Amino acid sequence: MMCMRVSVSQAAQLLALGKLVVFPTETVYGLGACADNPSAVEAIYIAKGRPRDNPLICHFYNTLEIERFGIVLSSVARTLFAACSPGPLSLLLTLPQSSSLAPATGGRESIICRIPNHPLALELLRIVDRPLAAPSANTSGRMSGTQIEMIEHDLQERVTGYIDGGEASIGIESTIVDARSVENIRILRPGVIGVTELTTVLRAALLRGEIESMPVILGRSEVDVDGQSTTPGARYGHYAPHTPLIAGSVREMISRKKDIPAYIATEEWLREAGCEVGSVPVLQEGIWYLTLGSRQDLSGIARRLYYTLYQLDQLKVKKACFVNEQWGSSSLGHALKDRIERILAVR
Ligand code: TXA
Ligand code: MG
Numbered sequence: 001m002m003c004m005r006v007s008v009s010q011a012a013q014l015l016a017l018g019k020l021v022v023f024p025t026e027t028v029y030g031l032g033a034c035a036d037n038p039s040a041v042e043a044i045y046i047a048k049g050r051p052r053d054n055p056l057i058c059h060f061y062n063t064l065e066i067e068r069f070g071i072v073l074s075s076v077a078r079t080l081f082a083a084c085s086p087g088p089l090s091l092l093l094t095l096p097q098s099s100s101l102a103p104a105t106g107g108r109e110s111i112i113c114r115i116p117n118h119p120l121a122l123e124l125l126r127i128v129d130r131p132l133a134a135p136s137a138n139t140s141g142r143m144s145g146t147q148i149e150m151i152e153h154d155l156q157e158r159v160t161g162y163i164d165g166g167e168a169s170i171g172i173e174s175t176i177v178d179a180r181s182v183e184n185i186r187i188l189r190p191g192v193i194g195v196t197e198l199t200t201v202l203r204a205a206l207l208r209g210e211i212e213s214m215p216v217i218l219g220r221s222e223v224d225v226d227g228q229s230t231t232p233g234a235r236y237g238h239y240a241p242h243t244p245l246i247a248g249s250v251r252e253m254i255s256r257k258k259d260i261p262a263y264i265a266t267e268e269w270l271r272e273a274g275c276e277v278g279s280v281p282v283l284q285e286g287i288w289y290l291t292l293g294s295r296q297d298l299s300g301i302a303r304r305l306y307y308t309l310y311q312l313d314q315l316k317v318k319k320a321c322f323v324n325e326q327w328g329s330s331s332l333g334h335a336l337k338d339r340i341e342r343i344l345a346v347r
Helices: 008-016 038-048 063-068 075-084 119-128 148-158 195-207 250-254 267-272 298-315 331-345
Strands: 021-023 030-034 089-094 110-114 175-178 184-189 216-218 245-248 262-265 282-284 287-291 320-323
Touching (some): 008 030, 250 262, 250 320
Parallel strands (some): 184 216
Antiparallel strands (some): 282 287
């Protein structure tokens, strides 16, 4: 396998030539191309095996750049970006007709904009000086890449250059909020920023007089008023390892069923079942045990979730059992629950 590691300036040159580059963000790595270059955007679909009706998030250097492309930020959108960007918040906004960014959105009238909070991503966006369309860096349907090694293993030579930015600090994808209306906003994909955080930001802005009224914050729904999926990606199987996963309980783990060659669970569940805990998979009496981390540290679990699934795939076992948790009511707990349900649903 020959994957080319590149510097930010080399990556910028490749992108300008219409090539694909994997770059780090604080959520997950992105598979980037210039959003206004139709053939480069087309190459993203081919590299990922992504369905054509699934549009791409666009990454911008700052809100000025978003406006430079004619995208209008309402007072609410402006407030959200001012408080949360650069950061793990993506806003669905209206895209003007005949925008040069149409290749990334598949000709839709809306676009998802994100300003990533990673120094290398921001440096790249600054040098390239145009928005980058970038879905998560993984084969379509597989778990998002959070460390360069797992992405190189997955995408290999289908991508020209790879920028190594270390382990993604959040580890799950950004929150997507439909911010096309100032009356109500809707969470389309949960993430580390949730209803609580959005409410706090908007209340403060209301007190400062930056917004006229408090928008209603609607929970997650994959289907909009027209009965159409607002984020087409929500329709597809997602975030899955190659290894078939079944959901199981700690009781099954304690009984050490011999037909299950591997278990994934929190440290607490593993200890309860009398298993060893290690940062690499632990083999005990012919069964592999992989830890997600401690349930006391949801951020750590989010950071390691997809990498743990990658470690599982390396074991090449015929199936594995995932011992799920409640995950609690925090925004991150909610997002973890969403991802894990999807990981388990593909089976
Ligand atoms: O954290 C993230 O958001 C990462 C990093 C790389 O920034 N990106 C990411 O992109 O997760 P992706 O493509 O894996 O997920 C984007 C989701 C998909 O479900 C897609 O259908 C939806 O956003 N989407 C993108 N553009 C859209 C648009 N214009 N209208 C509706 N949905 C859109
Ligand atoms: Mg994705």
